[in-house]
Amino acid sequence: MKNIEAQTLNVYTSKSRADKAISSLKGLLIGINLDGEVNEAEINELKLWANNHKELINRNPFKEFMDVIDCAVTEKIPSKECIEDLYWLCQKYENDNYYYNTVTSDLQILQGICHGILADGVINDKEIYDLKQWLNENEHLSTYYPYDELRSLILSVLSDKKIDEEERVVLMAYFKQFVNIHSKEISSKINEQTSDVNISGLCTSDPDVVFEGKTFCITGVLKRGNRENLHRDILKLGGIPTDSITKKTDYLIVGDNGNPAWAFSCYGRKVEKAVNLRKDGHTIMLIHEFDFSDVIDDLLS
Known part of the structure; x- marks a missing residue:
């Protein structure tokens, strides 16, 4: 079968x-x-x-x-x-x-x-x-x-x-x-x-974010606000907040965590899974929390 x-x-x-x-x-x-x-x-x-x-x-x-x-x-x-x-x-x-x-x-x-x-x-x-x-x-x-x-x-x-x-x-x-x-x-x-090279996550600069019907996941510790507030704002704008990465995830929001480098390795399994899914052709966009907050502020102000 x-x-x-x-x-x-x-x-x-x-x-x-x-x-x-x-x-x-x-x-x-x-x-x-x-x-x-x-x-x-x-x-x-x-x-x-x-x-x-x-x-x-x-x-x-x-x-x-x-x-x-x-x-x-x-x-x-x-x-x-x-x-x-x-x-x-x-x-x-x-x-x-x-x-x-x-x-x-x-x-x-x-x-x-x-x-x-x-x-x-x-x-x-x-x-x-x-x-x-x-x-x-x-x-x-x-x-x-x-x-x-x-x-x-x-x-x-x-x-x-x-x-x-x-x-x-x-x-x-x-x-x-x-x-x-x-x-x-x-x-x-x-x-x-390349064994000694640690590639830092260069998130999408000036991201073009579509909220309606799109799925959002958050990883890392947020420096600006908290997850509950961010989930609420995503819902207000028509997005769907989730707690896990899947093939249907459209955006992964990466918390700053006070680390200006925020290398991929610092954020463990969610970023690693997003990168692996992108290798397979899935268009998951990684966005730094500050850039994402700016987008939300512009839309809700």
């Missing part, structure tokens, strides 16, 4: 899974090609991506994708030509109606770009500057994770117009939060290089 239910679910979700895979692949290709060079480690990561999506091979245009990747792996066509052919196939596929809206698809592309940058375990200057350019060209993603946090981090790194090794490692540590590298060798290398 469970097998039948799983098969039925696969039928109903095949379109969404295919579209998400295409968006991720498009981003992966952009990321791999940002520095204008394609190396063996990047092609290997592409091969592993293909292996990870074997269940979609019978759905067009995945058979074409797999054939092109196979030609690159077996050196029947040059690596750079493989990337260009795959990107062309992605663009052809975009002519069909997308299951996801434009914002979600572009966020999937962004995650793919970061995957492509990390594919060989190295982040070079050109990749960082080209990523900044892509972020500048896609400001419609402002207030969405991971665009909001990533753009703040990139701007900070490039503020002095130079990139040192420490900043490079910080970027690597940030990328790996929402990128799953398939190569065990590259993944181990990245984990080793």
Whole structure:
């Protein structure tokens, strides 16, 4: 019975899974090609991506994708030509109606770009500057994770117009939060290089909060007011306060707790669960309590 239910679910979700895979692949290709060079480690990561999506091979245009990747792996066509052919196939596929809206698809592309940058375990200057350019060209993603946090981090790194090794490692540590590298060798290398880096939670800046019918959860100790008052204000504005994080949670309000850094690790399971859900494609927005209070004050004043 469970097998039948799983098969039925696969039928109903095949379109969404295919579209998400295409968006991720498009981003992966952009990321791999940002520095204008394609190396063996990047092609290997592409091969592993293909292996990870074997269940979609019978759905067009995945058979074409797999054939092109196979030609690159077996050196029947040059690596750079493989990337260009795959990107062309992605663009052809975009002519069909997308299951996801434009914002979600572009966020999937962004995650793919970061995957492509990390594919060989190295982040070079050109990749960082080209990523900044892509972020500048896609400001419609402002207030969405991971665009909001990533753009703040990139701007900070490039503020002095130079990139040192420490900043490079910080970027690597940030990328790996929402990128799953398939190569065990590259993944181990990245984990080793970033083992001493503690990424702080850069919450959405200038958040655009919709209350009506949306679900809100609070974590940490609030410095301004208390949870009961905040729950009451959320209800007044049409929101739904909850005590736990689920896939239906729209916003996680992070208490300041007197700690200006408020690293993810300081807040335990709720923030960790929110980050893991965001990795899986759920658009949970993390908001600092002060920013959230400002939004409420403006609406209730």
